Amino acid sequence: MGLPEEDMPLPKPAGTRKTMSSASRNAKQTCVTATSPPSQYKVLKVKASPRNGKPLSETTPRSPTEGKAGGANARPGKSICPISASETYNLKSFQNTPTNYRDKPSSSLGSDDERKAPAIKHQPGSAPTTRRRPGIPSRSQIVLESQLSLEDIEKVEKDTRGQSGNPEWFKLRQNRITASLAHQISHSRFANNKTMEIPQSYLKAVLGTGPRVQTTAMNWGIKNERNAVHAYEKLVSLKTGKQVQVEECGLYIHPKKNWLAASPDGVVxxxxxxxxxxxxxxxxxxxxxxxxxxxxxxxxxxCLRPDGNSYQLRIDHPYYTQVQCQLAVTNMQHADFVVYTNKDLAVVPVTFNAELWKETEPKLEKFYYEAVLPKLNGRGKDIRELEVAGVWAAEE
Structure with missing residues (x-):
């Protein structure tokens, strides 16, 4: 989870409205609900293996584990469907891990001075194609889309583990569209060619020039994520009959579109x-x-809605788009979406929605090339500096 940016109070620009794609309306997730733990339920001790390191529920952000998506032990594209039911359990027996597994962000990571960003106007038009974009040479485009090697991407993921407790995570997210912003940006009027005005709050969030805010809701999420992960490991191990462990992860960068990134809460x-x-x-x-x-x-x-005795992740909710972006960036087909309260733990499986992503990605791409890159170029960099800044913002 890192800093739960989805809960960050991000002001909506005037005129922004939600739009639901045809893919979203047709998408459906099926699940079955269990309302109470079976009588034979017992705590399963998840043991760390030398190959995989420690489970996420027993680690700290400064102790990265071995193995990750796209790593040596990973098998890209190969994944099994998670629990087919959304499980809901009373959590009295789960609340035995009060210690946070992630540190609060250092005070040295406090709010940056908010820079003034005047509105930038562009003539609305269709989303840029992946072959050619106005004002950007083809060679520059190749660098922007494929500059980082797989080894570089793996190193970034490893170096940014701990997420909001790791300064590198903040640096390497700058100038990239991340999964937590995917819904807001793709549903903005600018990304849908309905206005020439670039939403400045979203632009600042991508550039990292806006203030960093930590709310009560965000603190609650950070404090309780370990409890949720601990309960999830036991529940899934019980239901599937195989021991699983959740490993922490850092920032994943899309291997072909380096401007797109995601930070899942863990890999199972x-x-x-x-x-x-x-x-x-x-x-x-x-x-x-x-x-x-x-x-x-x-x-x-x-974020959830009941469907008989089961739950579905609402396809019009920002969390749904966030998970779809995470799946696209990590090249995975399945995710488990967990909702944790003091009384319940709900596990809802989510499958990659290729149709929705086909409609979403061009809108994110339009925002990046028509809003983010011109802003970077306006900082006084020539095209060679811009090529690096577009993907390696941390090295500025």
Missing amino acids: RDVLTGDMLYILEVKCPHKHKDHTIREACDDRQF
Whole structure:
């Protein structure tokens, strides 16, 4: 989770409105609900293997583990479907790990001075193609889209583990569109060719020039993520009959589109084989911390909705787009979406929606090439400096 930026109060530019694609309307996730733990339920001790390092629930951000998506032990593109049911359990027996597994961000990472960014106007038009973009030479485009080698990408992921507790994570996210912003940007009027005005709050979030804010809700999420991961490991191990462990991860960069990145809350591995099964995204909603999942669903803004005796992740919710972006960046097919409260733990499987992503990615690309790159170029860099800044912003 790192800094739970999805809970960060990001002001919406005037005129921004949600749009739902046809892919979103047709997407559906199926799941079945269990309302109470079986009587034979017992705590399963997840042991770390030398090959895979420690489980995420037992690590600190400064102690990275071995193995990651795209790493030596990973098998890109190979993943099994996670639990087919959304499981909901009473968490009294799970609340035995009060210590945070991630440190609070250092005070040295406090708010940056907010830079003034005047509105930039562009003539609205269709999203740029992947072959050619106005004002950017073809050679420059090749560098921007494929500059980083797989070894570089693996090193970035390893060096940024700990996420919000690691200064490198903040540096390497700058000038990249991350999964937590994917929904807001792709649904903006600018990305959908309905205005010439670039949403400045989103631009500042990508450039890293906006203030860093830590709210009560964000602190709650950081504090309780370890408890959620610990409970998840035991639940999945019980339901699947195989021991799994959640390993922490850092920032993943898209191998072909280096301007796109994501930070899942962890990767789930089979302890016996070391295979990467799927990625994990955890939400600990402070607003519903003392509610059951079913009670939280009465809130129209809640991320889940009931479907008979099961739950679905709402396809019009920002979290759905966030998970889809994470899957696209990591080249995985499945994710487990976990919602944790003081009373419940819900696990909802999410599958990669290729149709939705086909509609979403060009909108993110338009924003990057028409909003972010011109802003970087306006900082006084020539085209060679711009090529590096577009992907290696941390080295400025």
